[in-house]
Amino acid sequence: MAATELTTPGRGRGLVGVLSQRYLLKLLVRKELRVRYRGSVLGMAWSYVKPATQFIVFYFAMGVFLDLNRGVEYFAVYLFSGIVVINFFSEAFGNATRTLIWNAQLIKKIYLPRELFPVSAIYVAVVHFLPQLVVLLIACVLVGWRPTALGLVAAVLGFMLVAILGLGLGMLFGSANVFFRDAENFVDLLLLVATWASPVLYPFTKVKDALAQHPWLITIYELNPITVAVQLFHYAFWVPVGGPDAHLEMPENMVQTTVSGFVVALLILALGQTVFRRLEGRFAQEL
Amino acid sequence: MSPMAPDAAAPVNIEIADVTKSFTLRHQRSMKELLVAAVKGKDRSNSFNALDGVSFEVREGETVALLGFNGSGKSTLLKLIAGVMHPDGGAIRTRGRVAGLIEVGAGFHPDLTGRENVYMNGAILGMSEELIEARFDDIVAFSEIEKFIDTEVKFYSSGMFLRLAFAVAVHSDPEVFLIDEILAVGDEPFQRKCLARIRELSSEGRTLVIVSHDLDMVADLCQRGILLEKGKVVADGDSHEIVKHMRR
Numbered sequence: 001m002a003a004t005e006l007t008t009p010g011r012g013r014g015l016v017g018v019l020s021q022r023y024l025l026k027l028l029v030r031k032e033l034r035v036r037y038r039g040s041v042l043g044m045a046w047s048y049v050k051p052a053t054q055f056i057v058f059y060f061a062m063g064v065f066l067d068l069n070r071g072v073e074y075f076a077v078y079l080f081s082g083i084v085v086i087n088f089f090s091e092a093f094g095n096a097t098r099t100l101i102w103n104a105q106l107i108k109k110i111y112l113p114r115e116l117f118p119v120s121a122i123y124v125a126v127v128h129f130l131p132q133l134v135v136l137l138i139a140c141v142l143v144g145w146r147p148t149a150l151g152l153v154a155a156v157l158g159f160m161l162v163a164i165l166g167l168g169l170g171m172l173f174g175s176a177n178v179f180f181r182d183a184e185n186f187v188d189l190l191l192l193v194a195t196w197a198s199p200v201l202y203p204f205t206k207v208k209d210a211l212a213q214h215p216w217l218i219t220i221y222e223l224n225p226i227t228v229a230v231q232l233f234h235y236a237f238w239v240p241v242g243g244p245d246a247h248l249e250m251p252e253n254m255v256q257t258t259v260s261g262f263v264v265a266l267l268i269l270a271l272g273q274t275v276f277r278r279l280e281g282r283f284a285q286e287l
Numbered sequence: 288m289s290p291m292a293p294d295a296a297a298p299v300n301i302e303i304a305d306v307t308k309s310f311t312l313r314h315q316r317s318m319k320e321l322l323v324a325a326v327k328g329k330d331r332s333n334s335f336n337a338l339d340g341v342s343f344e345v346r347e348g349e350t351v352a353l354l355g356f357n358g359s360g361k362s363t364l365l366k367l368i369a370g371v372m373h374p375d376g377g378a379i380r381t382r383g384r385v386a387g388l389i390e391v392g393a394g395f396h397p398d399l400t401g402r403e404n405v406y407m408n409g410a411i412l413g414m415s416e417e418l419i420e421a422r423f424d425d426i427v428a429f430s431e432i433e434k435f436i437d438t439e440v441k442f443y444s445s446g447m448f449l450r451l452a453f454a455v456a457v458h459s460d461p462e463v464f465l466i467d468e469i470l471a472v473g474d475e476p477f478q479r480k481c482l483a484r485i486r487e488l489s490s491e492g493r494t495l496v497i498v499s500h501d502l503d504m505v506a507d508l509c510q511r512g513i514l515l516e517k518g519k520v521v522a523d524g525d526s527h528e529i530v531k532h533m534r535r
Contacts, residue, residue: 004382004383004462005382006299006302006380006381006382007380007381007382008370008378008379008380008381009367009368009369009370009379009380009381009385010369010370010371010372010373011370011373023410023415023416024410024411027406027407027410028407030403031396031399031403031407034398034399034403035396035398038398105393106393106394106411107371108371108393109371109387109390109393109394110369110371110387110393110394110411110412111369111370111371111385111387112411281372281373282372282373284366284371284372285310285372
């Protein structure tokens, strides 16, 4: 029994350690889903109802009342492919921020790699994202969309980008939230801004027109990984049906914005992991 | 140091070297207070030392009772060994898998069924999927709540809950087993069964560290006792001697 070495308890290997705990991760995700929908008749169906309502509201407000339907071909597809990205991000980031508080009882009593909680929050967000993606795909096929290889790559990259960013920010603000509950309110604020800081509800060309005098502002706008992810989704699902002017809604150099988006997201993940590890030792006594 | 160590040549499983841990007592944090604290530096008067220079070693196969009155630092020490908290000073090292039963059923969720909780808690205590599956029937048999295993835990009586939680823990197969005040589990027949199981674990050569206020029971269960007082080790030796010392 003494084959192993003496080790310091409670020092995990960070996100790498989560990989060796895949089974526990699976159970945590299942628990989270079960708890979320306890006593609910519709259960998981809510993850269809919410985005559908959201879509209808925005479609009428932006498309019909503000008349964006006329400017952008198949504006509904444009709108919905952006909304699913924002919803995925909100769910991932929001839950990852709060998951340590939700699991306080566990964290205070038993040691397990604490990164498991934000990671499981991302998985739960993925579970809620998939039905929306299905709805989007059905809508796309109905208006004559057919998958392209490059489009699928773009969709996968956009998905990964949001997951990485959501995890990084979630770990950063989640660990801060243990000490100051202000963090979760601040996150709600950020999420509110995020919806409008990317070309989800309005066409990208409007941003380009408005900021034409200040190209560096457009650069900052395009550095936002969420903007990159939204545009990758536009490229994958809307551009093929968006008509001859669709390319105007895309950034000039999509490879470049994608790379820079990933750099930003990975830097935030590294920062999140560093802060998380720095503060982790005090989680149990502060919760 | 420890006269009752079963084998002085046995490897050290828990090594505690000059460990200190202090807590801040007050947690009001308004902007103004934060500002004042930042200007004045950390307010030392608000913290107290839960552990103050604690050092000892526990060898493989030893059964140790952590003794002391309320607030002596026993539970804090157990949490540090389990890795739930980190010491402020000094170092703790452990060998192998440590299962900390800081509280029975800490990983249980009321909205999951008994069965789901067994898997969940088993995984939390470090068991693999295969191990849980292999032990599942033993765990349920030990808990004696076969009929309710697919009922949600929130409908369990507190006794049923503790039985299942304890059953999972004692089947989790750790090298080091930490138990905090949980032997008040269930009715007397079940308690006897738990004690028998703990003796069995110790005879298998597992290392046990137990915190309890039931002095006679822990003294019988453990060979060695370590007495803590205000965060310091004041005695370390035969558990019966230490209990006698405490009662003087």
